[in-house]
Amino acid sequence: MMPAATVVLCRPAGQNEALAERLRAGGREVVNLPALSLTASTDEPLPSLTDIDLVMFVSGNAARFFLDRRLREDPGAVWPAQVAAATVGPGSAAAVRAHPSFGDQAELVTPPACAAQFDSEALWSILQARRQALRKVLIVRGTQGRDWLAARLREAGVDVRIHTAYRREPAPWTPEAVACLHALAARQAPAVWLLTSVEGVDALVAQIHAHGLEAWWLQGRFVVTHPRIAAHVTQLWQAISATHGERDGTIVLQTCPAGDDAVVAAIESSA
8 A cells, every 4th residue: 555645835934834733643744845935025115004995915924924014113003994905815814814903893805715716816806896996905915926916906997006025035945854855755755745826836846956856756746726826837847747758747736725624635635
């Protein structure tokens, strides 16, 4: 009987621990291997919310970095009740609601838990259905971000401002992590890789190439949290597969929502 696949968690540092503990309790070997390092950005002044109708946080990280800085720079600041917040999914919405500087008075717009997908497209449908007209929207994100929602808002006549709350950089691998992966590769151990952003995929693949692990990586299975990530992983997998002379292989990949329950279910269903 083939042993259960090792799970490699590539979400940023600080976001893998609870999931890792849960997987280990279920008998899985887990490698905590963040693909990206997130750090607060203070290159831009913190924007005022006095004339903003809605603040859209692209992720839970965007919300935490922005709200942490706001609380740090003005400990007595209270979130304006007339300023709505928006997120693309329930995890990000929970991060906003849980933050002590947000409170429970302001509206929080997010796709329902039963939504088919949690992304900008789903949020845009919700925003279009709102009765309140939007004049000015602040989008809080990392140094890089998808501009789809900003473009739709501008087409609708909304004044859109972008604020960079944090930086995303490739996370360095420790010698211990590299040794662990090489040991897994040496015994051809099966692996499931959790990938949650396009930038994280690029950072991971660069490290895989630098450490000569491509042939083993190609044999892995992949759990991703959005169709765009799935398409990107598939494209890279096919390109790397071709360079290794494996043109007839098929990637094993599953897409699921970003919450831990859905991720665990996807990992377990991939064996």
